[in-house]
Amino acid sequence: MTEGTVLHADLDAFYASVEQRDDPALRGRPVIVGGGVVLAASYEAKARGVRTAMGGRQALQVCPDAIVVPARFNAYTEASRAVFDVFHDTTPLVEGISIDEAFLEVGGLRRIRGAPSTIATQLRADVRDRVGLPISVGVARTKYLAKVASAVSKPEGMLVVPVEQELTFLHALPVERLWGVGKVTSAKLREARLTTVGDVAEMFEGELVQLLGPGAGRHLHALAHNRDPRPVQTGKRRGSMGAQHAMGRGDHSPADLDLVLLTLVDRVTRRMRAAGRTGSTVTIRLRFGDFTRSTSSHTLARPTAHTVTVLEVARQLLASRAGVIKDKGITLVGVSVGSLDDQPAQLALPLDVTSGAELDDAIDAVRDKFGSTALRRAVQLGRSDPVAAPHLPD
Structure with a gap:
């Protein structure tokens, strides 16, 4: 063999x-x-x-x-x-x-x-x-x-x-073993009586495109025939860093959402600074109570790893979805910073935000020495960490 x-x-x-x-x-x-x-x-x-x-x-x-x-x-x-x-x-x-x-x-x-x-x-x-x-x-x-x-x-x-x-x-494997097949795609495939990867492989590419759309259809057709020409790449660095928090159903006050957002941004920017990286594109991903999703982004003029800068952008993006959140509820919040680079952080901002890089450095130093819970921001005092998932898949 x-x-x-x-x-x-x-x-x-x-x-x-x-x-x-x-x-x-x-x-x-x-x-x-x-x-x-x-x-x-x-x-x-x-x-x-x-x-x-x-x-x-x-x-x-x-x-x-x-x-x-x-x-x-x-x-x-x-x-x-x-x-x-x-x-x-x-x-x-x-x-x-x-x-x-x-x-x-x-x-x-x-x-x-x-x-x-x-x-x-x-x-x-x-x-x-x-x-x-x-x-x-x-x-x-x-x-x-x-x-x-x-x-x-x-x-x-x-x-x-x-x-x-x-x-x-x-x-012989179930269709869920194909990359990119989540609950929605799985339901579409099974509704079409495609339950195994072999069933997908027997379909013409055009039929899958008609069923799933051009991107997903061609992607799954190739994988079902084990067509994956990608080589193992060395020296490849992450294009973004992120974190997410599944909140569960129920009412969540604006203060609760802001605390989650702060905790996520704090975690992401600290990881960026530890890796010596900065980024310019801030993205928030939301999942609403009816399982629909929303993604919105804003690109800064200069890359940064500054917590307050990223937080202010994330807050603005979240505020733009306040109406949808009020109508549908919210079950997940994710924050990521993309377009990562190894440039030093730039503090000039397109927003009215005061510089706090020295504060970021001080907080990082204390947490590195005494643990991540040794120093907390005022809004976090007396409240448990609401975030349990440190990484948002890129």
């Missing part, structure tokens, strides 16, 4: 696994990271019905004996760096996708390291031995199929998809 040379390595229940690694009393127990909204859940909790982004109360209803722990982002960042050190010791061709997953190209290592499956087996052992975390790895010819294989192999598994069998493997 011919093996593909792309590995997709994905840490299992990453945040929860770090907590179980660092506290032996949590091992084998249902663990939930985050309070208001589930940020991560151990596989023991997932087996009981707990899911990421589920409300905290709902999670405890389905799993009353779950142990809830606060998020420790510094610990997760440190663990991620250690895992990526293992990746880079395995191959120089590493493309990080997020804090807990990456693609690795191992095609040039056969003579010195063996077959891709051998390399993947050793990679899993190295991550376990050196970092103490479980990881799943998929091995395939394309990035898409390698990612699917790692997902199918979870938890803590490995799956090799031979080139000769890739379509047999792929076509």
